[in-house]
Amino acid sequence: MGHDDVLHRAAELAGSWLRSLPERPVGVPVEPQALRDRLDPTLPDDGADPVAVLDRLVAALEPGLVATSGPRYFGFVTGGTLPAALATDWLVSAFDQNPAVAVLSPAVAAVEQVAAAWVLELLGLPAGASVGFVTGGQMANFSCLAAARHALLAGEGWDVEADGLAGAPVPTVLVGDHVHATAVQALRLLGFGARRARRVPADDQGRMRPDALAAALVEVEGPVLVCAQAGEVNTGAVDPLDAIADVVSARERAWLHVDGAFGLWAAASPGRRPLLAGVERADSWAVDAHKWLNVPYDCGLAIVRDPAAAVAALSVTASYLAVGGRDPSALTPESSRRARALPVYAALRALGRHGVAELVDRCCALARQAADELARCPQVRVLNDVVLNQVLFRVEDADTAAVVDHVQRDGTCWVGGTTWHGRPAVRLSVSNWSTTPGDISRSVAAVTDAIAAVSRAG
Numbered sequence: 199m200g201h202d203d204v205l206h207r208a209a210e211l212a213g214s215w216l217r218s219l220p221e222r223p224v225g226v227p228v229e230p231q232a233l234r235d236r237l238d239p240t241l242p243d244d245g246a247d248p249v250a251v252l253d254r255l256v257a258a259l260e261p262g263l264v265a266t267s268g269p270r271y272f273g274f275v276t277g278g279t280l281p282a283a284l285a286t287d288w289l290v291s292a293f294d295q296n297p298a299v300a301v302l303s304p305a306v307a308a309v310e311q312v313a314a315a316w317v318l319e320l321l322g323l324p325a326g327a328s329v330g331f332v333t334g335g336q337m338a339n340f341s342c343l344a345a346a347r348h349a350l351l352a353g354e355g356w357d358v359e360a361d362g363l364a365g366a367p368v369p370t371v372l373v374g375d376h377v378h379a380t381a382v383q384a385l386r387l388l389g390f391g392a393r394r395a396r397r398v399p400a401d402d403q404g405r406m407r408p409d410a411l412a413a414a415l416v417e418v419e420g421p422v423l424v425c426a427q428a429g430e431v432n433t434g435a436v437d438p439l440d441a442i443a444d445v446v447s448a449r450e451r452a453w454l455h456v457d458g459a460f461g462l463w464a465a466a467s468p469g470r471r472p473l474l475a476g477v478e479r480a481d482s483w484a485v486d487a488h489k490w491l492n493v494p495y496d497c498g499l500a501i502v503r504d505p506a507a508a509v510a511a512l513s514v515t516a517s518y519l520a521v522g523g524r525d526p527s528a529l530t531p532e533s534s535r536r537a538r539a540l541p542v543y544a545a546l547r548a549l550g551r552h553g554v555a556e557l558v559d560r561c562c563a564l565a566r567q568a569a570d571e572l573a574r575c576p577q578v579r580v581l582n583d584v585v586l587n588q589v590l591f592r593v594e595d596a597d598t599a600a601v602v603d604h605v606q607r608d609g610t611c612w613v614g615g616t617t618w619h620g621r622p623a624v625r626l627s628v629s630n631w632s633t634t635p636g637d638i639s640r641s642v643a644a645v646t647d648a649i650a651a652v653s654r655a656g
């Protein structure tokens with residue numbers, strides 16, 4: 199059959215990429231124009247053999263590929279790809295199922311329900327909550343906040359889906375001072391306005407202060423939307439969710455959302471669970487599967503306590519869609535989409551309850567190891583309490599940007615720069631199933647070598 203040769207070639211190419219991950223330079227800067235030139239940028243008049251297309255494409259991409267799913271990529275929060283999740287993701291494309299409507303793929307609709315129930319159980323969230331399989335944390339935040347917008351305005355007798363926001367009794371929005379940019383983006387897209395979100399002061403780890411939230415709410419009348427966070431991107435800090443839930447639940451018309459893109463997975467570890475105490479009291483939760491659960495991009499989960507609010511905000515209505523029951527598209531902003539629940543199911547099946555907890559605990563232990571080893575370098579100051587998988591540090595008496603640049607060019611590992619309390623800092627995130635203690639030691643050595651080299655040069 200026509201597919202076999204090219205799929206076998208894809209498996210070979212994927213295999214050699216994956217085998218290269220542990221030792222290839224992680225991500226060295228390249229010239230964008232040179233990469234475009236390698237892609238034969240003139241639109242071809244005639245077609246080509248699929249195997250030849252693959253071979254040329256991969257050869258052209260090679261210098262610009264970054265080993266983000268390798269064991270020593272510590273930038274942003276990227277996760278990795280578990281073998282079972284990756285292979286299942288290939289099948290998602292091969293099966294080409296569209297879960298928008300249950301009749302298009304009863305199999306995928308069933309997988310969504312099973313995987314959703316597993317996620318809720320693992321994270322300790324209410325079993326009756328709805329789970330929309332969206333593209334990532336950004337759209338999870340958007341979908342949850344759309345449900346919030348619906349519910350808060352319906353409570354005021356306003357039908358926002360029909361009438362929009364002009365003239366509406368718009369809720370007051372409060373976010374932590376360290377809110378993730380994507381939650382703000384969601385507020386923008388939903389018409390709340392980025393600038394109108396009031397910022398609640400945070401403590402030294404970036405956690406929203408419940409006393410400051412209570413103080414901010416004293417003057418506020420009408421409906422309120424509060425966006426809390428589990429997992430600050432620099433420090434990994436989790437907002438004090440129980441105390442925040444106390445403040446929010448003392449009000450009548452209020453919705454508490456938790457952006458837990460990576461941090462929410464800590465709830466799957468019995469040892470870390472106390473950090474997230476009270477998380478189940480929120481009204482909605484955004485979490486990524488493509489970060490700490492280590493499924494391939496793109497997969498996030500929009501979880502809403504009251505499924506009716508999610509359906510009201512997000513379902514598509516069209517005469518030909520009225521097929522009875524709830525279609526998966528009722529819980530996401532998209533209509534057609536990938537069967538992205540399949541890799542989630544496969545990852546959870548491959549890991550099991552204990553495997554997820556172990557993955558979380560292992561990444562946290564490796565972050566602790568990195569912090570301890572970094573702290574032995576006299577020029578390094580670790581800035582955060584390493585409660586999860588993030589390490590934030592400052593380099594003293596050397597140009598931080600130059601150190602980060604040196605590390606990235608060296609290619610042993612990849613760390614990114616950030617700003618913390620107005621000063622440059624470096625962040626290191628451990629979220630990959632394949633990272634070992636040896637990878638951490640090697641990477642810390644690369645960082646301390648870079649500090650020494652930059653100090654000598656400066």
Ligand SMILES: *Cc1c(COP(=O)(O)O)cnc(C)c1O
Pocket residue numbers: 275333334335336337378380381427428429430431457458459460486498
């Ligand atoms: C990564 C992240 C997001 C955005 O997730 P995407 O999957 O990149 O859309 C949102 N919030 C937090 C806290 C994150 O770490």
